Structures are given as C-alpha cells and as structure tokens.
Amino acid sequence: MKFIADIMVGKLAKYLRMAGYDVIYINDASDDEIIKIARKTNRIVLTRDSLMLERKEFKNGTIKCLHIEDVKLKNQLEQVKSELGLSLEPNLMRCIECNRKLVKVKKDDIKNRVPPYVYKTQENFLYCKKCDKYYWRGTHYDNIKNTFLSIKDRSSPV
Numbered sequence: 001m002k003f004i005a006d007i008m009v010g011k012l013a014k015y016l017r018m019a020g021y022d023v024i025y026i027n028d029a030s031d032d033e034i035i036k037i038a039r040k041t042n043r044i045v046l047t048r049d050s051l052m053l054e055r056k057e058f059k060n061g062t063i064k065c066l067h068i069e070d071v072k073l074k075n076q077l078e079q080v081k082s083e084l085g086l087s088l089e090p091n092l093m094r095c096i097e098c099n100r101k102l103v104k105v106k107k108d109d110i111k112n113r114v115p116p117y118v119y120k121t122q123e124n125f126l127y128c129k130k131c132d133k134y135y136w137r138g139t140h141y142d143n144i145k146n147t148f149l150s151i152k153d154r155s156s157p158v
C-alpha cells in the first residue's frame with residue numbers, strides 16, 4: 001500500500017514513513033498534481049480536505065482516497081490502522097524527510113559522522129543519500145515505538 005498525503009496531513013505522512021510505508025508528501029502540490037501522481041503511481045490519497053473528496057476520480061473509484069477525520073496525530077494513526085489495517089511498528093527503512101529508501105552503512109565508515117555516544121552504543125546504521133542523514137535505533141526510535149504501541153485498533157473488539 002502506497003500513499004500520497006496532502007498538505008494538512010504532513011505529520012501523519014512522516015509517521016507512516018517511520019513505519020516503513022511509501023508516502024509522497026509535497027507541501028506545495030495542488031489538488032490536480034496530487035491526483036495525477038496518485039493515478040500514475042497507484043497511491044491512496046490521504047486528505048483532510050472535504051472539497052478534495054468531491055473530485056470525480058474519488059467518486060467513481062478511479063483513485064482511492066481516505067478522508068482523515070481528526071486533527072490529532074494519534075486519532076489519525078488510529079484511523080489508518082483501523083480502516084486500512086496498517087501495521088504500525090517502527091521500521092528504519094525510509095527517510096522520514098524525503099521518503100527515499102535508506103541504505104545500510106558500515107559502522108567503521110562513519111566514525112566521525114555521528115555523535116561519539118551514539119557511535120559507542122549503536123551497531124547498525126542507515127543512511128539517506130539525498131538528505132545526508134544517518135539513522136539508528138536510539139531514543140527517538142523508542143519514542144516512535146511507544147507512540148505506535150499506544151495506537152488502538154478501533155475495528156478490533158479488545
């Protein structure tokens with residue numbers, strides 16, 4: 001399942017990338033551009049814009065769309081988990097900033113590129129070539145994990 005998010009759900013887009021999902025987010029894209037990209041790359045549109053929902057492409061089912069109801073991130077995550085059945089677990093696979101797939105890097109090669117404490121305590125590192133950014137399973141990763149763990153599945157009875 002791949003997505004394209006509109007300007008109002010940028011934070012949700014980042015969190016879905018943290019779970020490894022492919023989410024395009026262009027903060028100045030017009031509705032037409034979003035529709036065009038969704039059609040071309042077979043993506044589900046995530047939007048908070050009720051006017052957007054009136055588009056014929058959604059009404060006739062050419063393009064799939066999920067209307068994100070709430071402004072709160074936690075409720076948004078609950079909605080995608082419940083309605084699309086997404087598995088929300090932290091997955092260091094995509095760059096949170098640009099959606100690009102991360103590549104594994106050797107610890108020996110990045111000695112002076114990450115903070116010394118991180119270098120000392122972590123073994124596995126990933127890298128985004130485009131953003132020149134390193135990722136590892138540190139405190140931030142644990143915070144994401146806790147956020148995901150707190151998300152309920154509304155469709156499940158327990």
Ligand SMILES: [Zn+2]
Binds near residue numbers: 095097099100129133
């Ligand atoms: Zn990046």
